[in-house]
Amino acid sequence: MSYNNIIIEIAEKVAVLTINRPNQLNALNSETIKELGDAFKSLESDDNVKAIIITGSGEKAFVAGADIKEFYQFDVAEGKELAAKGHQYLFDVVQNLTTPVIAAVNGFALGGGLELAMSCHFRLASDNAKLGLPEVTLGVIPGYGGTQRLAQLVGKGRAMEMIMTAKMISAEEAYGYGLVNQVTTQEELLASCQKIALKIVKNSSVAIASAIRAVNAGYTDGVNGFDTEIEEFGKCFGTEDFKEGTTAFIEKRKANFPGK
Template structure:
């Protein structure tokens, strides 16, 4: 696929996905979502990709929200389908990615932009970032998982307050409440994300994928998180990476994982 709204580059086994609509503050439209769905899905089976770094072009915004002009005239059924497609094809796909995904949040992460960041496994924010879910000011609520993931990350009370007031919060406040993992100067944003990814790249890929499934199962009311952990733990014993990891430990050397 030739991307029109994304910049996609594989470098040192990290897939860099940059939403490239800086003149629109990287707002999410149908084309962006379609391309994101394709890029994330393709990465799942690409053995060269060990992790994904997701960010927005320019210094003003990660993603400043959804492109309201595209759905302003939608009716009830169209609105439900919009949310359903976004959940299934993009946001849930990122959360369930078997390759770790880090969001590098530069500037505004509002509405669908914050929802996109929350779907990622780890969030690093620049110190000028502003985060919020302002949907109620439009007569809406977050529709791409925001009501669920925000409560999971910061707790029910703070999620109610952020969504009810529609207020933006600073990167430092987001860090204090557990919404982002790290806050760094904007000039250090990508370097911090890369520092974390360099560590992740050294770990066993299949074990990382198992960890994603086990952790996510704990937040899925239809799943048994503990049983998923047991199953995934057992599955790891049937991998070459397990044999390599344990052998390397006993031989007091660095493991060389192949994702097999």
């Protein structure tokens, strides 16, 4: 599949997905959102991909925000549809993907860019990164999950402050908030993400998918995360990966998971 705004490279079962709109600081327009959603679904179904890293092209921005020119004249109904489609096509897709997704935040992650990073399973940032949700300066609020995911990640008080002041925080502040897992230099960012991804791909992809579903359940209204954990735990016992993992442990060898 060919794309206009993204580049995909796959090596050692790790896919690197790069948003490639450097002249627009990788801003998310409707075409890019659609391409990203399609790409994530395609990579999830690829048996040769066990982890995904998403980043932005260039050294200035991961994603500097949404493309305001596309929606500044929208009315109420069109605004609601814009947010709903974004959730459906991309942001919820990433959060619920059963292949782990790591955000490599290489610069500005603002508005929709931070919302995209937060929908990933975890995040690493370069030391020049700036993160924020500046939507209230435009008379609107985050509409791609930002009000919900930011509060889940950093707590209600900090989320309220970031959203209401529209302030950008540094990578080090984001690390202190628990918004990113690690801060590296710009040069080391992708290699650090690759190092983590290569650790992930050695483990059972079936168990990892179960873990993602169980963790996400705890943040889903009307769902008991503990019940989901019990259900997913039990399902693991019927997999080939469980048989291989436990047998390898008993035989004191490294497991070779079939991913089934």
